[in-house]
Amino acid sequence: MFTGIIESLGHVTNLKKEKDNLHITVESAFTSELKIDQSVAHNGVCLTVVKIEGNNYTVTAIKETLDKTNIGNLKLSDTVNLERAMKLGDRLDGHIVQGHVDQIAQCINVKETEGSWLFTFKYDSSLSNITIEKGSVTVNGVSLTVVNSKRDTFSVAIIPYTYEHTNFKAFKIGSIVNLEFDVIGKYVSRLNALNS
Incomplete structure (x- = not known):
């Protein structure tokens, strides 16, 4: 669950295609606070952190995500809007956002x-x-x-x-x-x- 209040901007540092999947590596200011399996919204798309190295983390977008969103259009150095999942008990400053792009x-x-x-x-x-x-x-x-x-x-x-x-x-x-x-x-x- 997200609020739609962007926490940080990230920069795409690597893109790797594997079968129908796209592995996206992003450099962000909060990478050091992430852990594997956490959800992060990228331009509103909820993706799971699968790898962390230094200031970079990697998420994987599957075919369904690539077909329905703009994630497949990302290029190296592109800027993405980032938001980590909402903490229970936080203020809901935006509105209820699922991270499931329509x-x-x-x-x-x-x-x-x-x-x-x-x-x-x-x-x-x-x-x-x-x-x-x-x-x-x-x-x-x-x-x-x-x-x-x-x-x-x-x-x-x-x-x-x-x-x-x-x-x-x-x-x-x-x-x-x-x-x-x-x-x-x-x-x-x-x-x-x-x-x-």
């Missing part, structure tokens, strides 16, 4: 405003995921509030702190991001579909 989306607009940025994303609405105005969504692991919610697009407003401390500063038109929709909204949507 689908990807494409950035279709970036607008700099007076002191913030407005990012707009387009996603495949045929997968039955929804956003609602002022509801929560996770973009590359960042807990955000939805604005301009439409059937297959939505926007999020990014404050300077979030822009500087996440990989949002690298997004441009055409960037592919991971989306995790609000878990409560997913249950409500599923119940409505079953009762139709």
Whole structure:
């Protein structure tokens, strides 16, 4: 379980393909505090630590993860948003995030405003995921509030702190991001579909 509050930025130091799996090695400021089998969210994707060496740790993404997320697009030196699993009893500063990405989306607009940025994303609405105005969504692991919610697009407003401390500063038109929709909204949507 995660909160969507990014703890640190990591840098990809190695990528190794093995059959359908991708082993991803990341350098991070908190590697020394990790242990094998811990969960870390990478751009919102929950992956298990399988190896630790110095300031680097390795996680493995399987085919299912590579097919449904942007993790397979990572390149050496890419910056990833990192969050360790929530501790029981901590404040929930973002929203309930499972680290299970629902689908990807494409950035279709970036607008700099007076002191913030407005990012707009387009996603495949045929997968039955929804956003609602002022509801929560996770973009590359960042807990955000939805604005301009439409059937297959939505926007999020990014404050300077979030822009500087996440990989949002690298997004441009055409960037592919991971989306995790609000878990409560997913249950409500599923119940409505079953009762139709």
